[in-house]
Amino acid sequence: MVTQDAVLDALRAVKDPDAQQDIVSLGLIRDLTIADSQVTFTLAFTTQSPASKATMHSMASRAVGRVPGVSKVQVKMGSGQPARPAQAPHAHGHGQAQPRPEDFIPEVKQTIAVSSGKGGVGKSTVTVNLAVALRLAGGAVGIIDSDVYGPDIPLMLGTRGRPGMFDNRIIPVEAHGMKMMSIGLLVNDKEPLVWRGPMIHSFIQQMLKDVNWGALDYLVFDMPPGTGDAQLSLSQVIPLSGVVMVTTPQEVALLDVRKAIAMFQKLNVPILGIVENMSYFVAPDTGKRYSIFGEGGGKKLADEYGVPLLAQVPLDPATRQAGDEGTPITMRAPDSAQARAFRELAASVRRRLDELGELRPLPKIG
Numbered sequence: 001m002v003t004q005d006a007v008l009d010a011l012r013a014v015k016d017p018d019a020q021q022d023i024v025s026l027g028l029i030r031d032l033t034i035a036d037s038q039v040t041f042t043l044a045f046t047t048q049s050p051a052s053k054a055t056m057h058s059m060a061s062r063a064v065g066r067v068p069g070v071s072k073v074q075v076k077m078g079s080g081q082p083a084r085p086a087q088a089p090h091a092h093g094h095g096q097a098q099p100r101p102e103d104f105i106p107e108v109k110q111t112i113a114v115s116s117g118k119g120g121v122g123k124s125t126v127t128v129n130l131a132v133a134l135r136l137a138g139g140a141v142g143i144i145d146s147d148v149y150g151p152d153i154p155l156m157l158g159t160r161g162r163p164g165m166f167d168n169r170i171i172p173v174e175a176h177g178m179k180m181m182s183i184g185l186l187v188n189d190k191e192p193l194v195w196r197g198p199m200i201h202s203f204i205q206q207m208l209k210d211v212n213w214g215a216l217d218y219l220v221f222d223m224p225p226g227t228g229d230a231q232l233s234l235s236q237v238i239p240l241s242g243v244v245m246v247t248t249p250q251e252v253a254l255l256d257v258r259k260a261i262a263m264f265q266k267l268n269v270p271i272l273g274i275v276e277n278m279s280y281f282v283a284p285d286t287g288k289r290y291s292i293f294g295e296g297g298g299k300k301l302a303d304e305y306g307v308p309l310l311a312q313v314p315l316d317p318a319t320r321q322a323g324d325e326g327t328p329i330t331m332r333a334p335d336s337a338q339a340r341a342f343r344e345l346a347a348s349v350r351r352r353l354d355e356l357g358e359l360r361p362l363p364k365i366g
């Protein structure tokens with residue numbers, strides 16, 4: 001039997017390197033639960049540096065892992081005021097203290113993640129084209145490339161510059177009238193990066209806190225494939241307005257996307273809807289329509305979860321080429337079927353966000 005005392009005793013051996021006091025006395029341990037041999041708790045950080053947070057996270061996890069009888073330790077990173085006695089439940093909070101988005105990005109109205117359980121289905125392509133279409137509809141748009149494993153957004157937007165610094169804050173780069181940040185702008189292409197959970201968490205927090213985004217209507221996040229630390233961290237750091245799930249039509253893709261939907265549902269992130277990418281191909285010579293990856297997957301998922309099918313985007317070599325060359329198709333060929341599909345997507349996303357209610361209601365005029 002693992003007891004709470006045994007776990008807390010182990011945690012008392014871990015010191016906050018900044019405060020030089022143990023993390024239990026500092027009141028950083030929240031939501032400690034012990035289920036059989038599995039221990040879960042949240043480290044409610046306050047003003048610690050990202051490096052200290054990462055150190056404490058791994059030391060706490062290791063310390064509890066060594067308690068006899070413990071088989072699994074899950075340490076979440078939260079944030080909060082120290083020594084606050086009780087916690088008010090929060091809509092996105094899972095019972096842990098959460099910073100409000102106001103604290104990080106006070107001037108950003110909507111935050112949209114583009115995700116999929118599956119790799120290579122077109123998340124990054126959808127991200128940049130959705131962003132461009134939102135921009136063309138008059139919105140101020142920012143993009144965060146959260147795909148730390150394969151940051152493709154700089155290439156897809158044709159940006160090469162390094163972000164600047166002003167007043168100790170990072171100035172995002174500008175691309176096609178949008179603001180953008182990516183780890184790809186900061187590191188050498190050829191350097192392999194090994195990311196661990198806490199590093200991803202700090203990176204995402206920094207992208208929000210230390211980047212001067214200014215006033216934005218939409219901040220769009222390109223997510224890495226899978227259901228890993230980046231998705232978890234992002235939904236823990238800010239309450240997302242919603243997530244757009246990308247799939248291709250075939251059954252094998254749907255399996256992974258279902259897992260990702262389940263994860264976002266667990267994290268209380270609203271599912272804005274489904275984008276079916278590579279839906280069909282229209283032969284340019286004959287005009288004949290081919291369903292290369294099968295048919296109906298997007299609709300099936302949408303019906304299954306009771307969310308809208310936001311758009312069906314055709315498979316089209318020019319879309320890939322536009323991405324490779326740094327000008328999204330919605331911008332390069334505004335009259336194409338692809339551009340139309342992405343504009344429809346943007347319109348559906350806006351409608352859906354309205355329906356779900358804005359993250360922070362704006363004062364009504366009139």
Ligand SMILES: Nc1ncnc2c1ncn2[C@@H]1O[C@H](COP(=O)(O)OP(=O)(O)OP(=O)(O)O)[C@@H](O)[C@H]1O
Pocket residue numbers: 118119120121122123124125126147150152224225277278313314315316317318319320321323324
């Ligand atoms: N509708 C489309 N028609 C043609 N090519 C496409 C389409 N959508 C995406 N592609 C191409 O398919 C490849 C994969 O797309 P993309 O990088 O957007 O996927 P992803 O889901 O972000 O991948 P990853 O999981 O690796 O991040 C890219 O070369 C892209 O240009």
Ligand SMILES: [Mg+2]
Pocket residue numbers: 123124125147150152222223
């Ligand atoms: Mg990608």
